[in-house]
Amino acid sequence: MSDNPFESVVRGTEGGILPSEASNTPSPSLEFCTMSVEEAAAALGTNVQNGLPNINEVRNRQQAYGINEITADEDEPLWRKFLGTFVSDPLIMLLIGSAAVSFVMGNIDDAVSITLAIIIVVTVGFVQEHRSEKSIEALNRLVPAECHLIRAGQESRLLASVLVPGDLVHFGVGDRIPADLRIVKAVDLSIDESNLTGENEPVHKSTQQVSKDSYNDIPGSLVPLADRTCIAYMGTLVREGHGKGIVVGTAKNTAFGKVFEMMNSIEKPKTPLQTAMDKLGKDLSLLSFGLIGVICLIGIIQGRSWLEMFQISVSLAVAAIPEGLPIIVTVTLALGVLRMAKRRAIIRRLPSVETLGSVNVICSDKTGTLTANHMTVSKLWCLGTMSNKSNIMNLSGANNSNFKNHLSDDVLATLRIGNICNNSTYSQEHVKFLGNPTDIALLEVLRKFGLDDQRSRVTRVAEISFSSKRKFMAVKATDSNGKTAIYVKGAYEKILEKSTHFINAEGKVVKLDNGLKNVISDSANTLASEGLRTLAFAQLEVSNPSEKPFTEGEISGLTFAGLLGMNDPPRSTVKAAVERLSEGSVHIIMITGDAENTAVNIARQIGIPVVNPETAVLTGDRLDNMTEDQLASIIDHVNIFARATPEHKLNIVSALQKRGDIVAMTGDGVNDAPALKLADIGVSMGKMGTDVAKEASDMVLTDDDFSTILTAIEEGKGIFNNIQNFLTFQLSTSVAALSLVAISTAFKLPNPLNAMQILWINILMDGPPAQSLGVEPVDHEVMQKPPRKRTDKILTVDVFKRLLQSAALIIVGTIYIFIKEMTEDGQITARDTTMTFTCFVFLTCSTL
Ligand SMILES: Nc1ncnc2c1ncn2[C@@H]1O[C@H](COP(=O)(O)OP(=O)(O)OP(=O)(O)O)[C@@H](O)[C@H]1O
Numbered sequence: 034m035s036d037n038p039f040e041s042v043v044r045g046t047e048g049g050i051l052p053s054e055a056s057n058t059p060s061p062s063l064e065f066c067t068m069s070v071e072e073a074a075a076a077l078g079t080n081v082q083n084g085l086p087n088i089n090e091v092r093n094r095q096q097a098y099g100i101n102e103i104t105a106d107e108d109e110p111l112w113r114k115f116l117g118t119f120v121s122d123p124l125i126m127l128l129i130g131s132a133a134v135s136f137v138m139g140n141i142d143d144a145v146s147i148t149l150a151i152i153i154v155v156t157v158g159f160v161q162e163h164r165s166e167k168s169i170e171a172l173n174r175l176v177p178a179e180c181h182l183i184r185a186g187q188e189s190r191l192l193a194s195v196l197v198p199g200d201l202v203h204f205g206v207g208d209r210i211p212a213d214l215r216i217v218k219a220v221d222l223s224i225d226e227s228n229l230t231g232e233n234e235p236v237h238k239s240t241q242q243v244s245k246d247s248y249n250d251i252p253g254s255l256v257p258l259a260d261r262t263c264i265a266y267m268g269t270l271v272r273e274g275h276g277k278g279i280v281v282g283t284a285k286n287t288a289f290g291k292v293f294e295m296m297n298s299i300e301k302p303k304t305p306l307q308t309a310m311d312k313l314g315k316d317l318s319l320l321s322f323g324l325i326g327v328i329c330l331i332g333i334i335q336g337r338s339w340l341e342m343f344q345i346s347v348s349l350a351v352a353a354i355p356e357g358l359p360i361i362v363t364v365t366l367a368l369g370v371l372r373m374a375k376r377r378a379i380i381r382r383l384p385s386v387e388t389l390g391s392v393n394v395i396c397s398d399k400t401g402t403l404t405a406n407h408m409t410v411s412k413l414w415c416l417g418t419m420s421n422k423s424n425i426m427n428l429s430g431a432n433n434s435n436f437k438n439h440l441s442d443d444v445l446a447t448l449r450i451g452n453i454c455n456n457s458t459y460s461q462e463h464v465k466f467l468g469n470p471t472d473i474a475l476l477e478v479l480r481k482f483g484l485d486d487q488r489s490r491v492t493r494v495a496e497i498s499f500s501s502k503r504k505f506m507a508v509k510a511t512d513s514n515g516k517t518a519i520y521v522k523g524a525y526e527k528i529l530e531k532s533t534h535f536i537n538a539e540g541k542v543v544k545l546d547n548g549l550k551n552v553i554s555d556s557a558n559t560l561a562s563e564g565l566r567t568l569a570f571a572q573l574e575v576s577n578p579s580e581k582p583f584t585e586g587e588i589s590g591l592t593f594a595g596l597l598g599m600n601d602p603p604r605s606t607v608k609a610a611v612e613r614l615s616e617g618s619v620h621i622i623m624i625t626g627d628a629e630n631t632a633v634n635i636a637r638q639i640g641i642p643v644v645n646p647e648t649a650v651l652t653g654d655r656l657d658n659m660t661e662d663q664l665a666s667i668i669d670h671v672n673i674f675a676r677a678t679p680e681h682k683l684n685i686v687s688a689l690q691k692r693g694d695i696v697a698m699t700g701d702g703v704n705d706a707p708a709l710k711l712a713d714i715g716v717s718m719g720k721m722g723t724d725v726a727k728e729a730s731d732m733v734l735t736d737d738d739f740s741t742i743l744t745a746i747e748e749g750k751g752i753f754n755n756i757q758n759f760l761t762f763q764l765s766t767s768v769a770a771l772s773l774v775a776i777s778t779a780f781k782l783p784n785p786l787n788a789m790q791i792l793w794i795n796i797l798m799d800g801p802p803a804q805s806l807g808v809e810p811v812d813h814e815v816m817q818k819p820p821r822k823r824t825d826k827i828l829t830v831d832v833f834k835r836l837l838q839s840a841a842l843i844i845v846g847t848i849y850i851f852i853k854e855m856t857e858d859g860q861i862t863a864r865d866t867t868m869t870f871t872c873f874v875f876l877t878c879s880t881l
């Protein structure tokens with residue numbers, strides 16, 4: 034089969050699509066979108082009716098391309114990752130060392146119990162982390178489990194992971210596309226690519242190849258993803274129609290695989306506790322080793338036996354190394370995760386739990402997170418009928434029949450544009466409108482005016498869909514009279530900028546001068562300052578519907594119709610949450626695509642302070658003209674970013690991090706993913722969020738509610754508190770044991786505790802009594818404490834004082850008993866050491 038062109042590609046002779054070169058060769062979807070169906074089939078050695086010819090061919094390709102699955106991590110085997118966790122932690126390494134020493138010394142019991150402890154620590158952490166990642170992965174599975182596959186003329190249902198390039202796949206409404214496909218048959222096909230491109234509007238797909246020539250003007254330019262209309266991308270969703278396609282790319286060779294690679298290239302900063310534990314582990318080990326060295330030396334100089342000194346040194350080393358620390362940290366974190374899941378915050382990465390306690394800045398979306406995302410059109414204004422801002426019409430509350438008498442031509446046009454330029458649909462099954470809340474509101478308002486949905490009477494020719502970057506949406510449609518027009522709705526600045534005329538109350542098109550434009554702006558700003566999401570509506574009649582291509586640049590010279598203001602009330606829980614967070618010195622920043630005035634109003638309603646809008650609000654435009662350093666220098670005073678796009682979020686996070694802030698950032702769209710990944714705590718939305726955003730985040734809010742972040746931060750702080758309590762307990766025990774031996778050595782006294790007892794105390798102290806400290810419910814007062822700094826040691830001065838106090842108590846008490854028992858009979862009996870030991874344990878437990 035050497036004449037099979039596909040084989041030469043597999044061997045990677047001429048810029049082929051060899052899997053290993055995936056990242057630096059052009060992607061298959063790009064290569065194949067400019068080929069005709071026949072060329073594509075020939076290039077892949079397949080048949081558009083029967084698929085790949087035989088099973089041998091399939092096997093060969095499976096060997097060359099591997100399975101069709103995208104894994105976020107490198108394909109490191111599980112056992113390797115598991116073993117890796119042993120080596121990566123210095124505390125664990127030291128433990129392994131001390132276990133080995135115990136073993137060599139013949140203390141098999143100790144060796145076994147320490148080894149057991151190590152295994153418990155590592156396994157619990159590993160299983161927990163692995164399981165939580167797996168369960169989220171399972172939730173967000175984009176690659177379908179199964180697909181309709183045609184091989185050698187036989188159609189069957191198989192796992193999508195078995196697909197190889199050249200396979201022929203059949204798909205229909207509701208299917209997730211299982212791999213990157215060159216479409217070879219399309220019937221009314223439209224595919225939702227929003228999780229890949231961010232475009233909300235499904236893309237119409239056909240078998241027609243893309244002409245390369247139209248992209249030749251700009252050297253080095255590629256056909257953009259969204260323009261490869263004969264390609265169906267892996268993970269995208271079939272919205273309408275059905276079709277067939279040949280697999281051109283699988284796994285990492287797909288467009289989706291590339292998105293994943295891009296996200297993986299941004300590194301996660303270490304969490305504060307990881308850093309603190311690293312440091313503490315090293316410090317403590319060094320300190321205790323030094324001390325033990327000194328004790329050992331003094332003992333030997335005093336002429337004590339080598340063996341005795343060595344035994345005591347090793348047991349002291351084991352005691353002084355806080356090996357219970359990793360256990361308790363893991364258990365405390367794991368329990369915290371479970372508690373938080375019950376409170377609707379799902380933690381995707383275990384160490385994030387305590388990072389939460391350090392968060393000092395929260396950047397939050399407005400719509401849907403701070404507000405309910407339930408829009409109702411409450412105000413209407415048209416230039417012709419209402420002439421200025423004092424005549425804005427209030428649609429809320431009043432009598433319905435009233436509005437029907439106000440249907441002047443400009444009001445009618447405004448409502449009609451909102452109706453036609455709209456993608457929401459009515460679901461009989463759910464008995465309500467489905468889709469974008471803004472669009473839904475525009476359909477719901479029609480009833481108030483006694484109007485019905487006109488969309489069945491017009492034919493949509495084309496659409497420019499809404500995106501947060503574009504901030505408007507346009508539809509070209511032909512009505513029943515054969516008149517074609519472009520209907521546009523969007524952010525009022527955008528629409529006004531593109532308008533040259535307006536419709537007056539009698540439906541006449543009148544020229545718009547600067548004075549009138551100011552009147553419109555005034556009214557729009559008035560609506561926005563009431564906290565309303567304000568949209569402008571405009572249209573443009575076109576003589577020949579297919580005259581020109583329908584592009585963003587073509588939208589100009591519009592005829593302005595009117596403005597609508599939508600009410601989206603703040604969530605009821607948000608105000609209290611904002612207050613609690615502010616008490617805890619957390620800086621809250623609202624990031625919104627909405628207008629400045631809308632944002633300011635909502636911010637004030639929920640208690641985000643906007644003293645001086647000049648400094649407290651930054652718009653997307655101004656942000657664009659700033660360097661990161663400039664942004665970092667003023668961001669402390671900024672509470673609102675208005676008219677922002679998802680791309681701005683990345684700048685905002687890095688500017689904050691530059692200042693040393695620990696940032697939580699919310700997001701839901703694909704374009705939010707890089708910012709979510711970079712933030713110390715990326716927060717995604719369980720309901721509204723895309724799968725890509727969820728996968729990039731550290732925490733998922735299952736109710737999309739801002740106040741859940743407060744809950745999570747509370748838990749995070751509480752957990753950290755518990756860990757500190759445990760630390761105090763552990764270390765005071767260690768310090769006491771160390772000091773006792775040091776003191777008795779220095780004063781030439783016999784050792785009050787023998788090696789076995791020291792080890793025993795240590796194991797006991799790491800056990801149940803200590804663990805209970807980690808489980809204590811969170812003390813709600815923790816919110817009043819300011820966030821921890823990333824550079825803060827986990828051992829603060831306070832903790833240290835507490836630690837020394839308890840250690841002193843234990844030492845004095847134990848020595849008193851020891852000397853008293855010893856001097857009673859002048860020699861050391863088993864009774865003496867038992868009494869001393871009991872006293873030590875008793876005192877230690879009393880410090881709990
Ligand atoms: N479906 C839509 N069609 C046309 N214009 C819209 C639509 N939705 C919103 N807009 C306009 O775009 C502006 C910004 O919307 P965008 O989607 O960027 O914000 P958002 O992400 O919904 O809000 P937030 O950033 O607060 O979560 C709105 O103020 C509105 O004027």
Ligand SMILES: [Ca+2]
Pocket residue numbers: 351352353354355356357767795
């Ligand atoms: Ca210990």
